[in-house]
Amino acid sequence: MYETLTAAQMRAIEAEAIEAGSVTGLTLMERAGQGVVDAIRARWPDRAAAPGRALVLAGPGNNGGDGFVIARLLKTAGWQVDLFLFGSPEKLPPDAKANAQRWSELGETHDLEQALERGLDVARYELAIDALFGTGLTRPVALPLPDLSDGPAVVAVDIPTGLCADSGRRIGQGALMRADLTVTFHARKLGHVLAEGPAACGALVVHDIGLPSGGGETGLVTPDPRAFQKHQGHKYGHGHALVLSGPATRTGAARLAARAALRVGAGLVTLGAPRDAMAECAAQLTAIMLRDVEDGAALTEMLGDDRLNALALGPGLGPDRARDLAIAALEARRATVLDADALTAFADDPDALFAQLHPACVLTPHGGEFARLFPDLADRLSAPAERGPAYSKLDATREAAARAGCTVLYKGMDTVIASQTGAARIHCAAYDRAAPWLATAGAGDVLTGLIAGLLARGLFPLTAASQAAWLHVEAARRFGPGLIAEDLPETLPAVLRAQGA
Template identity: 60%
Template sequence: MAPLLTAGQMRAAEQAAITSGAVTGLALMERAGQGVVTAILDQWPELAGTSGQRALILCGPGNNGGDGFVVARLLAAQGWQIDLRLFGDPARLPGDARANHDRWSGDVRPWRAEEAPDLSGYALVVDALFGTGLTRGLPDGAGFARTLAWRDDGSSRPRVVAIDMPSGLCSDSGRVLGDAALRADLAVTFHTAKPGHVLADGPAHCGRVHVVDIGLPVAAAEEGVAGLITGPGALDKGGTAHKYSHGHALVLSGGAGRSGAARLAARGALRIGAGLVTLGVPGSAQMEVACQVTALMLRRVNDGPGLVDVLADGRLSALCIGPGLGLDRAPELVAAALGGAVETRPMVLDADALTAFGDRPDTLFEMVHPGCVLTPHGGEFARLFPDLAARLAEPSATGPAFSRIDAARLAAGRAGAVVLLKGPDTVIAAPDGRCAVQSAAYDRQAPWLATAGAGDVLAGFITGLLARGFDPFDAACAGAWLHVETARRFGPGLIAEDLPDLLPDVLRRLAG
């Protein structure tokens, strides 16, 4: 898992290195500028080795602008014609940025908010205006807004590169501050990616993200740092395993005509390695389900007392409650599973198990325990946590803006359980403050997951890992990563039934 540092955490990391004497701020700025130039030429090798190309470098009033001055100097040394514009007063630049301003031997033209530079003829536009330091919407002015919003699919358009973050985008949340943000083809950032690169509007505005090592100590996953999920962790069963040593998962099903979601979840749990999986089925659906399953076992579960009887079997190690369950049955079955009459077990609460408590979320939160994983999509999250959803929906003119990381962490603390907030930028948070992002963006895009039943399979993946003894937070992180990876393996045309059966190939590739 790779750290995602907020703007404040990144400033603290830089300052700690400077204070220790390990590096100077000027050296960090030089490394950053060199990293940007290298990333540009790696991304577009056709730009290397040809002199006379024109670049527009837009520098801002802080250290991001200082990075821009370094980029301008290094490109000019390679024969580029540089048009450098400064937004702000050069006399008020911070020390290191001012030093690089003074090292620049070319012209520095002021850029006024109302000005709209003619972008024709440029091979490259570098946005070094605000970076991670933006705390308010971009300056007003039609020219400024037009320039930032400018996008043309014509072959002659310049490549647009943002240093750290596209201007107008909040580094901590990925949300547009105010009315406009630049859309870049490449965002070059330093030390670690930032939450804003993978959350909300970030992927649409960054194009691609390249992280440059500038020599800071490796960021540890200390308290308060979110992580970007980069793999599923260790999933191997081991050579001496038998079915009960890897858990027995129980998935509750809906009634007649509503059993498909539970069957998808159950197959996901079995494929991810649970030793056994049982479907708890009401009598009305027993024949329907029996005709559809082979490796899965069946038990009749009509109501709460029936579930309590089934849970008397201590070998049942995890539950999945909600997919296709029905809003009429969900409250009783959730209460039975979480009540004092049965041994507490890890469980996934999904779909109807969440919606059934949308008008009384505190009732649900009083029952759940730290072994639970709640998996709401946006609508379910809004019903359970309406105040947090409202904050996410509000336009933000100042930063740092309220983020999905903030929302998921607060939700997990309130519920006392792991919360997995679904989306292309899925966020997983635990009550103890751990937080991770599963980003289905850039080279991990998986738009095919927008298909009926995909969320039921995810619930099954997590349940299977819980049955095997995974920590709830780790199970949610691994399940979310594998969910995207299986979808990517299939590609267009995916339906939910494909996901569990793609998992063996994904796991083989990970092992090999």
């Protein structure tokens, strides 16, 4: 699991290392600047081999100090460098001031505000370095920043100017300088993987500057092969998942979920459908068993068999059937995934749902469903982020999980999974994990089935939801363009094999 940090956590790690005497601020700044230059060479080797003209925009803090180091290293490597500082050189922090003095031996420091008033011609540059504000930004950027969208390649130092490092949201209505490449240090920040962060950062490189690991509370989801491996034993040793279906002509979503649960390793999977849908389901399913589940009373009777240890309901149920079945399912106190109609059915009274939920449940809302269950949290998340640290999707999901008393998986490119205890994970389907093909009907139903299958196999809810999110994206990436939801379960065997399952 890769850790992600808030800006405050990163500052604390740096301060602790400096106070312990293991490193100096100047050394960290030099390593950071060298990391940016190395990343530029790796990203654009042709430009590095034939250096052109570079624009460095430096800010009034230590991010600006990194900019002075980068300017010096680029100049030494043969680039023509123009550096513009926002603020006064005399007011720079000590380490940044020291690097400004080192730069002065090679080139001039120009006043950024004056240059912007006159009109800064960016077309003459092949490379632009955004070292203005970094992770410390807490208010909107009032500068009329130059438009670099059709000009040089833009490299952000730590995080693009204008972006909140803790939420990935633009701060206020200020400027946002989008980058082609972002180089951050030690660990990813939350703003790199949430909300607008991935789109604003371009490509992302994490450069090691020699700090000790630790200090973060939230990690990015990575695969755990132990969660996928099956031990020796009979089918009931790997759990029995029950997926509940809607009526005739609306069984497809539940069938997708059931197939995913079986593919991910549940020992048995049963689809519970009303009588009018049995023939339709039987015509489509072979390895998945069928049971007549007409209503909540029938489900309660069926759950007298305690070998049915995980349930999934919501996809394609219809709100009335979903509410009836959800009440019966939750009374049984089994591991339960609630999605789609099982969430929408309680939109008029979310507290009625929360009163019945228990720690073995997983809710999987998309944005609209989240807003119906947690309208105050959704309103706060959608309100303009006037200051940083801004309220984030991570904050909202944690609060939702605490209120619901169970695990919540808030879907999206930046999927956030949080338990009722506050433990949280993020799966970011961006950068090298981008999977745009998942924007297809039925993909969410497959995710529901993956979670149910892993719950049936005995994984804890936070782990089951996190690993299912990873598998979901990995299957989409492996299949690639042209993906439809039916392809996801069929791609799982290759994904699991690659993980040594």
